[in-house]
Amino acid sequence: MAEGTCPYLLVSEKLIFQLGVAVVIVCENLGRRYGDFWALRGVTFEVGKGVVAGVLGPNGAGKTTLVRILTTELMPSEGRALVAGLDVVKEAEKVRRVIAAVPQEARPIDFLTPYEFVYSYLLLRGYPRREAKRRAEDALKTFGLWEVRGREIDTLSGGMKRRVLVASVFAADVDVVFLDEPTTGLDVYSRRMVWNAVSEMKRRGVTVLLTTHYVEEAAALSDVVVVINRGRVVDIAPPGALVEKVPGRYVVEVYGTDGAVAESRARIKIGDRVLYYVDSPPPLAEPRGAKIVVRPKSLEDYILINVGEVEEDYEDD
Ligand SMILES: Nc1ncnc2c1ncn2[C@@H]1O[C@H](COP(=O)(O)OP(=O)(O)OP(=O)(O)O)[C@@H](O)[C@H]1O
Numbered sequence: 001m002a003e004g005t006c007p008y009l010l011v012s013e014k015l016i017f018q019l020g021v022a023v024v025i026v027c028e029n030l031g032r033r034y035g036d037f038w039a040l041r042g043v044t045f046e047v048g049k050g051v052v053a054g055v056l057g058p059n060g061a062g063k064t065t066l067v068r069i070l071t072t073e074l075m076p077s078e079g080r081a082l083v084a085g086l087d088v089v090k091e092a093e094k095v096r097r098v099i100a101a102v103p104q105e106a107r108p109i110d111f112l113t114p115y116e117f118v119y120s121y122l123l124l125r126g127y128p129r130r131e132a133k134r135r136a137e138d139a140l141k142t143f144g145l146w147e148v149r150g151r152e153i154d155t156l157s158g159g160m161k162r163r164v165l166v167a168s169v170f171a172a173d174v175d176v177v178f179l180d181e182p183t184t185g186l187d188v189y190s191r192r193m194v195w196n197a198v199s200e201m202k203r204r205g206v207t208v209l210l211t212t213h214y215v216e217e218a219a220a221l222s223d224v225v226v227v228i229n230r231g232r233v234v235d236i237a238p239p240g241a242l243v244e245k246v247p248g249r250y251v252v253e254v255y256g257t258d259g260a261v262a263e264s265r266a267r268i269k270i271g272d273r274v275l276y277y278v279d280s281p282p283p284l285a286e287p288r289g290a291k292i293v294v295r296p297k298s299l300e301d302y303i304l305i306n307v308g309e310v311e312e313d314y315e316d317d
Contacts (some may be wrong), residue, residue: 002284022049024176024207025070029079029229032065039065039176040231043079047209047224052202054222054239057212058307062231063211064104067180070209071101084175100125100169104180104211108164110154114145117153119167143193159190170197177201179210183217195221219243225299229307242302248277251301255291268304275304 025047032040040062047053055063068074070081072092081088084098108117118139122132140146143163153161162185169177179198184192191214198221201208212218218225219239227234227242235242247265255273264276281294 014293016109023047024051024084025053025209026048026082027066027070027079028071028081030066030076030081031068032062032074033077038077038231040069040076043227043228043231043233045233045236049207050205051223052208052210052221053244054218054225055209055228056213056215056218056225056303057228057234060230061228061307063228064180065169065231065232066176066228067101067103067209067211071099071103071178073095073103093117098174099176099178100172100174101178102165102169102180102182107163108153108161108168110152110155110161111152113150114140114153114156114160114164114167115149117164117169118171122171124156125174135171135173142170142197143167160280162186163190163193166197168195170201171308173204174206176207177209179208179215181211183212183214191217200300215303220257227303227306228245234306239299244298245303246277246297246301246305248279249297250278250281251295251297252276252278252281255292266305274303277301277305 023046025045027043027045030040031038043062043066055066056276057063065074069076070083070088070093072088075089086095086098088095092264098158113119115136118136119132122135123129127135137146140149143166145160145163145167148156153164156164162182166179166182169179179194183194186194195217198208198210202223210221212263222239224236225239225242226236235245237245252264253273253275263282264278266277268275277297
């Protein structure tokens with residue numbers, strides 16, 4: 001982000017304008033219908049250059065549908081979307097040239113080696129041989145795949161296969177990158193490698209839209225989080241601003257007891273666990289057979305409250 005520019009200015013729940021930076025992803029009333037069922041509806045937001053947008057939402061929320069439309073894989077039923085100023089329907093070919101994506105279920109071609117896969121991906125994207133070779137080698141080193149560069153992908157672990165895909169996208173050096181659950185199934189080390197790659201892409205000015213189920217991942221990487229539920233955008237804001245919307249300051253998590261344990265501003269029940277949102281941690285004696293944990297509120301609480309059920313007097317502030 002250029003010095004002196006504001007990364008975003010929230011002007012409404014759904015629109016983010018970049019100050020001093022070009023808008024790269026635009027969704028206007030975007031919708032996708034399967035028969036009578038709307039998988040995505042009324043989705044409107046903008047993401048600026050060099051911004052990492054994290055898309056969070058429960059299973060079936062519409063995250064992959066959104067990514068598939070933006071990567072020209074799926075036609076919207078209504079509304080429109082622009083990527084790098086190009087209409088994803090009318091100018092799909094051009095869009096494909098400026099984006100790179102790791103789809104949710106993607107697997108690299110398994111009879112190739114990691115080197116062959118990344119190298120041929122770069123040739124297909126139009127890089128000359130020497131440049132493709134250099135980029136492929138750099139990316140394989142960056143993603144800890146150098147030692148296995150000559151092994152058949154088929155013989156690699158699931159996490160390594162996923163890293164081969166992210167390495168290819170990283171090496172391609174495009175303007176806009178879409179990552180649909182890039183770290184699902186990865187160990188903590190591999191996950192951090194992907195995180196580093198996202199940070200590096202952001203540093204280069206790449207716009208990244210990533211979906212994830214790991215709330216801490218969205219919090220760590222995203223400049224802005226798009227929360228989707230049942231095909232609708234619930235909220236768009238920086239992670240810290242979403243956390244601020246959670247009532248209270250602390251969460252008292254109580255497992256295995258009936259009845260109120262803490263005076264709270266809001267309460268969520270998830271099975272045998274009750275979460276109390278409180279302003280200050282109360283002096284608590286653990287009731288017999290119960291387990292109590294007190295922790296600061298987090299982005300996960302925002303998701304639990306806004307995407308789950310709230311029993312009591314939760315008020316949006
Ligand atoms: N081809 C299809 N036909 C009918 N319904 C579909 C089709 N593809 C997706 N859906 C439905 O659209 C909704 C959104 O699906 P989508 O894959 O976008 O969710 P998601 O947020 O990515 O979920 P997950 O986190 O589980 O990957 C779901 O209810 C899904 O069942």
